[in-house]
Amino acid sequence: MRFESVHKTPAVRTEQIILFRSSNQIFAISSASVQEVRSVDSLAGAAMEINEPGVPKVRHLLRRGERNVYVVSSAAHFGLRPSPAALIFLLRKTRVALLIDGIEKMTTMTRLQALSGAFCHEERVWYRGLTVLDQNVIPVVNPQGFLTEQELLQLDAAAGALIEAEAANAQEMRITS
Amino acid sequence: MSWTEQYDARSCVLLRLGDRRFALAADQVSELVAPSRMFRFAHRTPEIDGVILRRGRVVPVCDVAEKLIGKRLTSRRFYLISTRCPGTTSDWIALPVSGDCELIQADLTPAGPSDSPHVAAWLSHDGEVIEVLNLSALTPGIEPQDCANGNAALPQAQA
Numbered sequence: 001m002r003f004e005s006v007h008k009t010p011a012v013r014t015e016q017i018i019l020f021r022s023s024n025q026i027f028a029i030s031s032a033s034v035q036e037v038r039s040v041d042s043l044a045g046a047a048m049e050i051n052e053p054g055v056p057k058v059r060h061l062l063r064r065g066e067r068n069v070y071v072v073s074s075a076a077h078f079g080l081r082p083s084p085a086a087l088i089f090l091l092r093k094t095r096v097a098l099l100i101d102g103i104e105k106m107t108t109m110t111r112l113q114a115l116s117g118a119f120c121h122e123e124r125v126w127y128r129g130l131t132v133l134d135q136n137v138i139p140v141v142n143p144q145g146f147l148t149e150q151e152l153l154q155l156d157a158a159a160g161a162l163i164e165a166e167a168a169n170a171q172e173m174r175i176t177s
Numbered sequence: 178m179s180w181t182e183q184y185d186a187r188s189c190v191l192l193r194l195g196d197r198r199f200a201l202a203a204d205q206v207s208e209l210v211a212p213s214r215m216f217r218f219a220h221r222t223p224e225i226d227g228v229i230l231r232r233g234r235v236v237p238v239c240d241v242a243e244k245l246i247g248k249r250l251t252s253r254r255f256y257l258i259s260t261r262c263p264g265t266t267s268d269w270i271a272l273p274v275s276g277d278c279e280l281i282q283a284d285l286t287p288a289g290p291s292d293s294p295h296v297a298a299w300l301s302h303d304g305e306v307i308e309v310l311n312l313s314a315l316t317p318g319i320e321p322q323d324c325a326n327g328n329a330a331l332p333q334a335q336a
Contacts, residue, residue: 025219078219116228117261117268118237118318121221130218130228130235137216137228137235 012110017131019104019138020089023080026104026138028131029089033143036090040099043088047071048166052158055151061159062097068159071097072146078126096146107133112140186282189300189309192257193276194242194250200283200300200309207258207269209278224317229271231258238271239316244295250275261312270316285309 016031047060050070057076062069069090075082085099112129125145131138147155188203215227215238226238236258242250253273262268283300288311297311 027218079221080219113235116235116237116270116318118225118239118270118316119220119222120318123220123222126219132230132233132235135230137218137230139218 014108014110015112016106017109017140018089018106019133020074020087021101021104022074022078023083023101025078025080026136027074027078028109028133028138028140029098029143030128030140031106033092034089035092037103038088038090040086040088048159048162050155050158050162052154054154055147058147058151058155061155061162063163067095068156069095069097070147070152070155071099073099075099075101077146091143091146094143094146095152096143098146109133109140187285189281189283189285190257191279191281191302191307192272192274193278195246195248195275197246198302198305198307199245200281200302200307201257201259201312202297202309203280205259205261205312207260209255209257209274210271212253212256212273222317229256231269231271234269236269236271238273240273241310241315242273242275244315245310259312261316261318268318270312270318 017028018031018034019026019028021027043062047062050058050061052058055070057073058070059073060071062071071088073082073085074080075085083101086102087100089098089100091098109131112131114129115124115127123139126142127139127145128142129140131140189200190203190206191198191200193199210231213229213231215229216235217227224239226240228235228237230236236256238256240249242248250273252275254276255274255278256271257274257278258269258271260268261270281302283302285298285300287298288296294314295311296308298309300307300309
């Protein structure tokens with residue numbers, strides 16, 4: 001008679017992440033939360049400038065159907081030195097596009113440590129936690145942490161005025177031509 | 178009754194910051210380690226210098242010397258790995274110290290209402306009156322009762 005082993009090694013849960021660079025610092029983001037990766041150049045004509053003084057980390061917006069997607073500078077968001085951004089992550093389930101300097105690599109993490117209780121400011125919203133890769137500590141960003149509800153409301157108000165002004169401008173041009 | 182209300186002998190770890198000595202309750206101390214590579218990442222908690230890796234855990238480094246002796250430590254001889262929540266590992270913090278540490282038994286006198294919040298008690302050792310530190314008041318962070326929930330919000334990826 002054979003007994004089945006009752007001691008099964010639990011499968012290690014893993015998560016695919018993208019390591020990206022912003023102002024010479026490395027961050028990780030779950031690849032599941034990135035919908036598209038585009039070059040900054042490819043969006044040059046599609047982005048509208050927006051200037052909402054309360055949210056200086058957002059300088060551009062993209063129209064995606066009826067939705068406004070706000071382009072957040074990762075360097076400004078994390079309080080880092082401004083750096084030339086080359087890529088944009090369009091994030092899933094948010095209205096955020098993230099400006100980054102570049103992608104380091106895609107990899108897998110097997111463990112995510114909660115941020116220590118000693119960290120008690122905005123970083124608790126910025127990060128899901130920390131992971132250790134090749135003996136380096138990498139913060140794993142929270143895709144929902146780039147813009148607060150309040151900031152989105154402010155940006156929506158500014159964008160609404162901007163889009164109305166642009167529509168009026170376009171109509172005026174049609175009449176004059 | 179909290180330990181600060183007791184007058185009996187208790188184990189404490191003496192630590193040195195510059196020219197002064199302070200003490201921590203021994204049950205708040207995990208280990209004394211040599212300085213290792215510090216990792217820095219963007220955050221907004223100014224008291225935290227960075228993090229070190231210890232036994233697979235990420236431990237924030239908090240220099241308390243500025244608050245206690247008025248200047249930051251120029252030489253860090255060791256890190257005293259401590260916890261604000263005795264008995265837990267979820268809230269470890271590494272305190273840079275400038276000299277050897279010593280485990281002693283001492284009678285504690287509770288702090289009075291006029292003492293600074295960072296003073297949990299007093300002890301007398303080698304003719305010196307030494308502050309026993311209250312880490313919760315000295316280091317930044319969420320309230321100690323929340324420490325046990327430190328890993329509660331972990332997402333799916335976990336070893």
